[in-house]
Amino acid sequence: MWSLDCSNHGDSAILNKDILPDKFVWSDCAQDILQLINEAKIQKPIIGIGHSFGGTSMLMAEIFCPGTFASILVIEPVVRPNDIIKEFALQTTIVTKRGDRWPDREAAHANFNKSKFFQSWDPEMLNLYVQYGLYELPSGEVTLKCSKNQEFYTFFYDSSDQHFTFHQMSKIQCPILFIVGDRSTYDRKDSALHKISQCQRSELISVDAGHLVS
Numbered sequence: 001m002w003s004l005d006c007s008n009h010g011d012s013a014i015l016n017k018d019i020l021p022d023k024f025v026w027s028d029c030a031q032d033i034l035q036l037i038n039e040a041k042i043q044k045p046i047i048g049i050g051h052s053f054g055g056t057s058m059l060m061a062e063i064f065c066p067g068t069f070a071s072i073l074v075i076e077p078v079v080r081p082n083d084i085i086k087e088f089a090l091q092t093t094i095v096t097k098r099g100d101r102w103p104d105r106e107a108a109h110a111n112f113n114k115s116k117f118f119q120s121w122d123p124e125m126l127n128l129y130v131q132y133g134l135y136e137l138p139s140g141e142v143t144l145k146c147s148k149n150q151e152f153y154t155f156f157y158d159s160s161d162q163h164f165t166f167h168q169m170s171k172i173q174c175p176i177l178f179i180v181g182d183r184s185t186y187d188r189k190d191s192a193l194h195k196i197s198q199c200q201r202s203e204l205i206s207v208d209a210g211h212l213v214s
Contacts, residue, residue: 004036006053008150014135017147024153026053026161030060037068045070052078052186052211053154056165059176063168072172075179076187076211079166079195080159101143105130108142120210166198175201181209 005012006029008020037046048069050058055077062069102108109130112118118126134142146154169176176199180192189206196202207213 002036002040002042004032006057006154007032008154009146010132011145013145013147013150020150022149022153023158024150025158026056026154027060027064027164029053029057030064033057033061034065034068048072049074050077051075051213056162059165059169059172060161062172062174063165066171066173069174071175071177073177073179075213076181076184076192077165077178077195078162078186079169080162081166081194082163098148100148101137101141102134103141105134105142108134121212166195169195169198170200173200175203178202178204179213180204180206181211181213182206183209184211186211 007013007016008024013020033048036042046069048058048061049072050056052075055074056079058069058072058074059077059079062072099111102111109126112126112130121129133145135145136142144151176196178192178196180187180189182189189204192204196204
């Protein structure tokens with residue numbers, strides 16, 4: 001099993017922090033997936049698995065290079081019939097104003113626990129996020145590996161690749177399994193059904209979960 005960070009997420013974000021641009025293009029992640037497969041000489045058959053933005057990236061990788069995957073499993077991929085840029089005005093405000101520096105991991109954990117968003121997470125998942133989603137600064141404080149600015153550039157800046165992917169999914173020939181959360185506020189079942197209607201070979205199943213499958 002191979003897993004990769006997006007270039008501005010996780011440890012990759014720390015390695016790249018001095019060269020990350022003030023714009024993020026989703027298709028770059030799809031190209032990174034293809035490059036990893038080529039550089040690591042990953043043998044076929046390959047099953048591509050992705051959640052949300054990662055799911056969209058997997059779909060784009062197959063669109064760019066048909067035959068890469070034997071099958072694809074995507075959990076609520078972010079693909080849209082229209083190019084919507086201003087849809088997330090409220091979420092944008094939340095992201096850009098969120099706290100991103102704490103005295104230590106314990107303080108960060110306590111702060112996250114005050115949020116209704118994080119309260120919905122399984123405690124083990126929150127512990128893992130605090131352990132691996134933050135890193136220590138020279139001052140001893142901890143901060144987000146994926147900075148709030150990069151989070152904004154990734155998720156709330158430009159939706160053109162989401163629009164592109166929706167209208168190109170019909171070209172994907174391998175089977176695609178779509179998973180949607182029954183309690184998700186993002187991808188309701190009717191929206192998911194609209195997505196699979198664009199595909200040649202697809203199936204939809206629902207699970208008792210929200211968008212983060214937590």
